[in-house]
Amino acid sequence: MPRRKLEDAESRILSAGLSLFARHGTERVNSNTIARRARLGIGTFYGHFADKYAVLREIELRTLAGLRDARIGALRGAGPEPSDQVRRAVEAAVHFAARHPEPYRVTFGRERAGASKHGPVVSESSRPTADALRGLQRAGQISAELDVELAARAYLAMEVGMLLWWLEDPSRAKSEGIVETLVSMHPAMG
């Protein structure tokens, strides 16, 4: 009977769940398969997570935190001009997706059925983007008529949709092209 450390078991389950969710989709993976892939007994799985959706939720939370941190870190290295800040933030997101395609796809992808029953679907906040746009608007740098809340939402939808499309087949475009497109269409670049 194998006996591993607590943390070990959880991280093995998360890692197994991540690759299985990414490859087969949430609904076509079951808890037994995750446990087996993690080389743990099914009982051990239930000792650490309530069900597969708890694994999914944890993956999502970590992914969102990682993405947020990447954006924040990027902004710290950016100059004061909005265009530089936008570019850095976009680069951070694109590179995050490129470096972590599985968590990105699992967290934002369409294959998310059923999860809503088992806990709120976590979602990225458009707040920071909206705040930044509001600042620019007050400074007169973008149109006063723009609804910054909606624009922030729209930008995020675009970024997420674009990156998911790209990750489906990374040979579709180079990351520089993705960055340029997202930057040029960012509402702050008006």
Next chain:
Amino acid sequence: MPRRKLEDAESRILSAGLSLFARHGTERVNSNTIARRARLGIGTFYGHFADKYAVLREIELRTLAGLRDARIGALRGAGPEPSDQVRRAVEAAVHFAARHPEPYRVTFGRERAGASKHGPVVSESSRPTADALRGLQRAGQISAELDVELAARAYLAMEVGMLLWWLEDPSRAKSEGIVETLVSMHPAMG
């Protein structure tokens, strides 16, 4: 024992499937429930569709065709200026989503797990948008540096993501605000 017309059964199944998929998500609806809701025997269901994913696929195909037709119709009524054409096309999409929220959500929403195994996920073509952008680019009306293929993809991702977010709770915004935001961020409006 009810005995109805062929077409009747299929349209009843599609209609029952649509409202159930929209309300509960693809994976939490089963073939028995669809059949019962359509007031048909389960055997009748399988006589018309191979499985619930076949119902889903048919809904998607019809939705995509309807959306495409709505866009095309809108462009017929538009003047020659690009800004008018963009506005008409965006309005057509927003109004289509507003008038057909269930098909729109079922077709484009995230609750689509498992379906990919049972047939290619249908997806909207970015071709028309890309072609239009290319025309503007040749005419010198938008930057020569824009990658029109990627910009078209990005716009569509934004439109779809935005409309799904809106349909989740239509009180979040008025349709005019959605239209204005999408128009102002459209790459042709550079």
Next chain:
Amino acid sequence: MPRRKLEDAESRILSAGLSLFARHGTERVNSNTIARRARLGIGTFYGHFADKYAVLREIELRTLAGLRDARIGALRGAGPEPSDQVRRAVEAAVHFAARHPEPYRVTFGRERAGASKHGPVVSESSRPTADALRGLQRAGQISAELDVELAARAYLAMEVGMLLWWLEDPSRAKSEGIVETLVSMHPAMG
């Protein structure tokens, strides 16, 4: 709406059933498939046969009658010596199987599950063989110790088993070899 003659429908069903039973086995063929193969509606099928086992039974009865007639006919052409009679009867059976492999396999093959529930499994009578052996025994031409009933049974089991094995793959042996073997092992050839 096709309208064919009564007899036509029955023979079409029997013919469709025969080739389907032979190819796929009794249990993997259903009444709908037989009807479709016969290019008839399923309702027509049930107008002529109670179920697929009724089709099977009819095929079996015809096959047994045909085989019996072939044997009788062969004996009419045989001389008075037992060895000639045995050879003629064996040849008749081997040639019958070779000329009618599908009916033979369907009637005598192993793929017969379930049928017993739906009517007695028809089976070939060992009576004629037993009677012939009894005659030889009275004439002192074969051992008085032989139990002619059992020997007749044994011979028939051998003939049927041998022919089924052969029909599985006719390249396994030439029909002459089958005949020689069966003749040489026939209890009348003691």
Next chain:
Amino acid sequence: MPRRKLEDAESRILSAGLSLFARHGTERVNSNTIARRARLGIGTFYGHFADKYAVLREIELRTLAGLRDARIGALRGAGPEPSDQVRRAVEAAVHFAARHPEPYRVTFGRERAGASKHGPVVSESSRPTADALRGLQRAGQISAELDVELAARAYLAMEVGMLLWWLEDPSRAKSEGIVETLVSMHPAMG
């Protein structure tokens, strides 16, 4: 909720499957019935066997192995004369069938439909018999004209068919009569 040992579950399933297959035929027994008869949950059944045909296959393999061992054991106790060897081998087969009527009928009987799709039908080898006949032929004890391969096949077909007929209703004959008949018709007794 009962919780038993692994081996226990498998042997219970095999035993339940054996008696059900023997009584009702392969196609009229289903996995639920086997599980219930074994006093196990249906999930337990599928945890041990892929489907009912896997149970059948295991029964067949065991039966064939048992029959082969019985023959081999019998030959060890036999003297050098062919007639003694034949008699011992025949007795072994007849007694095996008499002592294990259910496995014998399930393994060799006609009620085997559908199984062929789910794995090759196991079958008894005619090799040992053919080899023995070849030896006798070289020694000049049986006709040089006999095709030993076909004769071996024919003998096995006879033995199996005879024993199945007998087991259908053991009052049809005494085992000694069966043995005498099979021995007297064995090609080695030429």
Next chain:
DNA sequence: AATGAATGAGATTTCATTCAT
């Protein structure tokens, strides 16, 4: 007589969850 859409009982199969070890 012929048709075939409709039916639903029943068979197969999956998988989240439990619990004795």
Next chain:
DNA sequence: TATGAATGAAATCTCATTCAT
């Protein structure tokens, strides 16, 4: 804590049979 055999509710799918046309 860890294990994994056992469980059975629930989902999928088949097919013999009916009956209005």
